Amino acid sequence: DERDERVVRMLMFGKPGAGKGTLTARLAQKYDILTLSTGDLLRQHIAEQTEVGKEAEEIIARGELVPDEVVLRVVTSKLDALHNKHWILDGFPRTLRQGELLDAHLKKRNTPLTLVVNLEVPDEVILSRISDRWVHLPSGRVYNMSYNRPQAEGFDDQTGEPLTKRPDDNPRNSVLPQEIFARRLAAFYSSTSPLLSFYTKSAATSSATSRPNPHLHPHQLSFHRPSGLKVKTVSGSTSDEIWPQLDRLIQNRFPGLRERLETQA
Numbered sequence: 520d521e522r523d524e525r526v527v528r529m530l531m532f533g534k535p536g537a538g539k540g541t542l543t544a545r546l547a548q549k550y551d552i553l554t555l556s557t558g559d560l561l562r563q564h565i566a567e568q569t570e571v572g573k574e575a576e577e578i579i580a581r582g583e584l585v586p587d588e589v590v591l592r593v594v595t596s597k598l599d600a601l602h603n604k605h606w607i608l609d610g611f612p613r614t615l616r617q618g619e620l621l622d623a624h625l626k627k628r629n630t631p632l633t634l635v636v637n638l639e640v641p642d643e644v645i646l647s648r649i650s651d652r653w654v655h656l657p658s659g660r661v662y663n664m665s666y667n668r669p670q671a672e673g674f675d676d677q678t679g680e681p682l683t684k685r686p687d688d689n690p691r692n693s694v695l696p697q698e699i700f701a702r703r704l705a706a707f708y709s710s711t712s713p714l715l716s717f718y719t720k721s722a723a724t725s726s727a728t729s730r731p732n733p734h735l736h737p738h739q740l741s742f743h744r745p746s747g748l749k750v751k752t753v754s755g756s757t758s759d760e761i762w763p764q765l766d767r768l769i770q771n772r773f774p775g776l777r778e779r780l781e782t783q784a
């Protein structure tokens with residue numbers, strides 16, 4: 520039904536370091552939306568040295584993608600917690616196979632994706648950003664010394680705990696950060712970017728079938744309901760360019776979405 524299309528079931532799509540995590544967090548701060556980041560999840564597994572964490576640690580540090588089945592092992596149970604809520608996925612899906620499995624999962628629950636946001640940021644901008652990135656591991660909060668500085672240098676704003684560098688931003692053993700970044704970018708182009716045409720195609724199909732079919736009995740309509748998926752590109756080099764576009768896009772696409780009540784000082 521029409522209201523269903525107004526539920527935020529969104530993918531934040533973009534190159535490594537494009538700002539997916541930062542913008543997802545910003546949306547979740549402003550609106551009543553849940554978020555799930557596979558990067559954060561995997562980093563938590565690594566910190567806790569779980570089986571998944573041990574398997575993922577080296578792969579992430581090398582700048583390669585973690586195998587689909589490992590990612591799916593950590594993500595499936597988390598997806599269930601999002602059911603019937605507004606949500607954004609950050610960093611998942613990242614391969615066609617992950618995309619197909621997500622689709623199947625959502626189809627079973629009759630909760631298809633409603634929006635894919637494609638962040639477009641030039642490569643040279645990204646490299647300088649991630650060399651300046653600091654993270655608070657337990658929460659996934661991301662800082663940057665030129666944009667989004669912590670209140671006290673080196674410490675998380677909310678907990679006061681120390682910030683760290685991600686191993687894929689700051690590799691050991693005399694590997695250059697640019698080398699790792701080049702690998703992450705290569706993985707993006709070979710494995711992740713094909714997903715975008717997958718979603719663009721399914722969005723086109725859904726709008727082509729969105730005209731009501733007069734030959735259908737009303738109870739059949741749900742089977743032919745368009746998915747209502749939109750794919751939108753937001754481009755720019757700075758937050759001043761990107762954030763207002765993204766926020767406007769969200770407001771237009773999901774007019775009923777509530778802002779969070781300002782309960783905390």
Ligand code: AP5
Pocket residue numbers: 533534535536537538539540541542557558559561578579582583584585586587590609610611612613614617648649651652653661662663666667687703756757758759761
């Ligand atoms: P993940 O954590 O998802 O890394 P990523 O895709 O490389 O993306 P990043 O987190 O580096 O960047 P981001 O786009 O979130 O940008 P951010 O907001 O931090 O994954 C890490 C690894 O885990 C992968 O390489 C892979 O091995 C594995 N993995 C994860 N998911 C997987 C999956 N589904 N399948 C297989 N493997 C998976 O911003 C970057 C910097 O820029 C920050 O310092 C930020 O402060 C700054 N910044 C952000 N926005 C702006 C702005 N507008 N202006 C100025 N600075 C900005």
